[in-house]
Amino acid sequence: MNRRQLLHGSAVLPALMLSPWRNAAAAADTLDTPFNPSMVRELARNLASKSFEAPDETLPAGLKDLTYDQYRSIRFSPERALWRDAKLPFEVQFFHRGFFYRNKVTIFEVADGKANAIRYNKDNFSFGPNVPAFTDGDLGFAGFRIHAPINKPDYQDEVCVFLGASYFRAVAAGETYGLSARGLSIDTGEAKGEEFPFFKAFWLERPVPNATALVIHALLDSKSCAASYRFTIRPGKTTVFDVEASLYPRADLEHAGLAPMTSMFFFGPNDRNDVDDFRPSVHDSDGLAIYNGKGESLWRPLSNPRDLQISTFQDVNPHGFGLMQREKNFFAYQDIESRFEMRPSLWVEPIGDWGEGAVILFEIPTKEEIHDNIAAFWRPKAPLKAKSETNLTYRLHWGPDAPKPHSLARFTRTGIGARGEGGKLFVLDLFGDNLKGIDPDSVKGIVTADKSEITNIVTQPNPNTGGWRLSFQCAVKKEPIELRAHLARDDKPLSEIWVYRWAP
Incomplete structure (x- = not known):
């Protein structure tokens, strides 16, 4: 120990x-x-x-x-x-x-x-x-x-x-x-x-x-x-x-x-x-x-x-x-x-x-x-x-992991960095067998925030990991911001739900 x-x-x-x-x-x-x-x-x-x-x-x-x-x-x-x-x-x-x-x-x-x-x-x-x-x-x-x-x-x-x-x-x-x-x-x-x-x-x-x-x-x-x-x-x-x-x-x-x-x-x-x-x-x-x-x-x-x-x-x-x-x-x-x-x-x-x-x-x-x-x-x-x-x-x-109750993709990494004046870039990596071979045009990133404007939502396969990446920009204010995101296709979830509280 x-x-x-x-x-x-x-x-x-x-x-x-x-x-x-x-x-x-x-x-x-x-x-x-x-x-x-x-x-x-x-x-x-x-x-x-x-x-x-x-x-x-x-x-x-x-x-x-x-x-x-x-x-x-x-x-x-x-x-x-x-x-x-x-x-x-x-x-x-x-x-x-x-x-x-x-x-x-x-x-x-x-x-x-x-x-x-x-x-x-x-x-x-x-x-x-x-x-x-x-x-x-x-x-x-x-x-x-x-x-x-x-x-x-x-x-x-x-x-x-x-x-x-x-x-x-x-x-x-x-x-x-x-x-x-x-x-x-x-x-x-x-x-x-x-x-x-x-x-x-x-x-x-x-x-x-x-x-x-x-x-x-x-x-x-x-x-x-x-x-x-x-x-x-x-x-x-x-x-x-x-x-x-x-x-x-x-x-x-x-x-x-x-x-x-x-x-x-x-x-x-x-x-x-x-x-x-x-x-x-x-x-x-x-x-x-x-x-x-x-x-x-x-x-x-x-x-x-x-x-x-x-x-x-x-x-x-x-x-x-x-x-x-x-x-x-x-x-x-x-x-x-x-x-x-x-x-x-x-x-x-x-x-x-x-x-x-x-x-x-x-x-x-x-x-x-x-x-x-x-x-x-x-x-x-x-x-x-x-x-x-x-x-x-x-x-x-x-x-090494929790018992998996479903086949939805899971978030494996959350990266955050500055983007412009007063903004943040969120980069979320996902992995799941249900995302393999899927048509990229059919995948949509759903992102919401309670006190901020979300822009530039991008979803794309990541050939380096075999998974996917969801990124977006968030206009930052002083108060904490509650964020929520997931991937979907035809209004059906492809991933678990990512929830996050960002505070300056």
């Missing part, structure tokens, strides 16, 4: 990161405790009926004030991984507490219907020469990571990691870590400040030989809500998480974010304001894709705005949404170390009816690539009421 991945969210989380598992789990913190799938849901329900206990960050002297480099030098010994000796298809390695990750996460192994606490053992870690000595005990863990053979049948690659608040991330075959998912977000972007729920305990079901999936249960808590999660993880060319969540608010949640995700967009061909960098693009995700309840496919390229930008896409029973990394060409980034072309996309597939609500997109200004400045999630129209129960099921697809 690089520095940005390790520090992910840490600047705003130190007071709310993780938590010891106290009263709610005390009864289960023993050997051979009976376990059934409903137990974690009952723990969450009971936890929500009690007053919230703030996280306890108690650590022995020597671990309280670790620097980034000191913490980075603490490594779990791979030969001590859970299930390695049994030669099972999954292995688990654990993260030490310290640095920003101070709170104790309790972790259990579930086997034969019983849960056994996994005990901290200092001998399972190696420590760098600059890590101060400390008195160990049952310190617990900060989190864990799962390994499985996704690239080679005889090698256990890292597949996913749970570390920090309710954050987790995953990769598919041939990928490196990029964006993250979260269990729950509360009051994101609100003036009163965001509340960060945290996973405080996990139950890892021991897989059988030749298993293709791993089941993980998690208990989440925060000042306003407790919740239970069941993750069924299937690594592969696309790594899939089946998520079953039960939420129990302590207070009314007017600004809950469901199936939330966070990412980084520093700059790209559509947004290079004040950037002096050798690389053409730097981002973990380049756009938000939405397949809404009306059957429309939307593509919203991301930007790094000068001011906080919030976009709301109202919907009823969405088919899916996600933060995508569509650009997969190394030459679009020219970064040998970061390999942004290998970062995964993350697609949320709702299971069942989610009702009325909106996909919310936050774009936060940043001057450094170490910060995750993009957030997206589903917000229900109606608040989640205190003392209620909300059950939610969805599927997370981590991989």
Whole structure:
């Protein structure tokens, strides 16, 4: 993990990161405790009926004030991984507490219907020469990571990691870590400040030989809500998480974010304001894709705005949404170390009816690539009421692309540049099998803007890419301009819908 991945969210989380598992789990913190799938849901329900206990960050002297480099030098010994000796298809390695990750996460192994606490053992870690000595005990863990053979049948690659608040991330075959998912977000972007729920305990079901999936249960808590999660993880060319969540608010949640995700967009061909960098693009995700309840496919390229930008896409029973990394060409980034072309996309597939609500997109200004400045999630129209129960099921697809619901062409690149005085030229590249061999004279570009005049709309095949290009000019005014474009033939769509907000 690089520095940005390790520090992910840490600047705003130190007071709310993780938590010891106290009263709610005390009864289960023993050997051979009976376990059934409903137990974690009952723990969450009971936890929500009690007053919230703030996280306890108690650590022995020597671990309280670790620097980034000191913490980075603490490594779990791979030969001590859970299930390695049994030669099972999954292995688990654990993260030490310290640095920003101070709170104790309790972790259990579930086997034969019983849960056994996994005990901290200092001998399972190696420590760098600059890590101060400390008195160990049952310190617990900060989190864990799962390994499985996704690239080679005889090698256990890292597949996913749970570390920090309710954050987790995953990769598919041939990928490196990029964006993250979260269990729950509360009051994101609100003036009163965001509340960060945290996973405080996990139950890892021991897989059988030749298993293709791993089941993980998690208990989440925060000042306003407790919740239970069941993750069924299937690594592969696309790594899939089946998520079953039960939420129990302590207070009314007017600004809950469901199936939330966070990412980084520093700059790209559509947004290079004040950037002096050798690389053409730097981002973990380049756009938000939405397949809404009306059957429309939307593509919203991301930007790094000068001011906080919030976009709301109202919907009823969405088919899916996600933060995508569509650009997969190394030459679009020219970064040998970061390999942004290998970062995964993350697609949320709702299971069942989610009702009325909106996909919310936050774009936060940043001057450094170490910060995750993009957030997206589903917000229900109606608040989640205190003392209620909300059950939610969805599927997370981590991989090179989202499941494709149709044959429409898709936008692959958005380029923006000056054109004359007070004008902008937009150049949009598309690709799709349905555009191959089509008569160019039959293709029409449909472009609209709410506060500007659109001129010089041009559509043409691009022989260099095998795709198509749609370009147009826009007269710029000071206020933000909402733009919308797609390709059509005989009034029938040939492409998804490109939506964009341009602001000076």
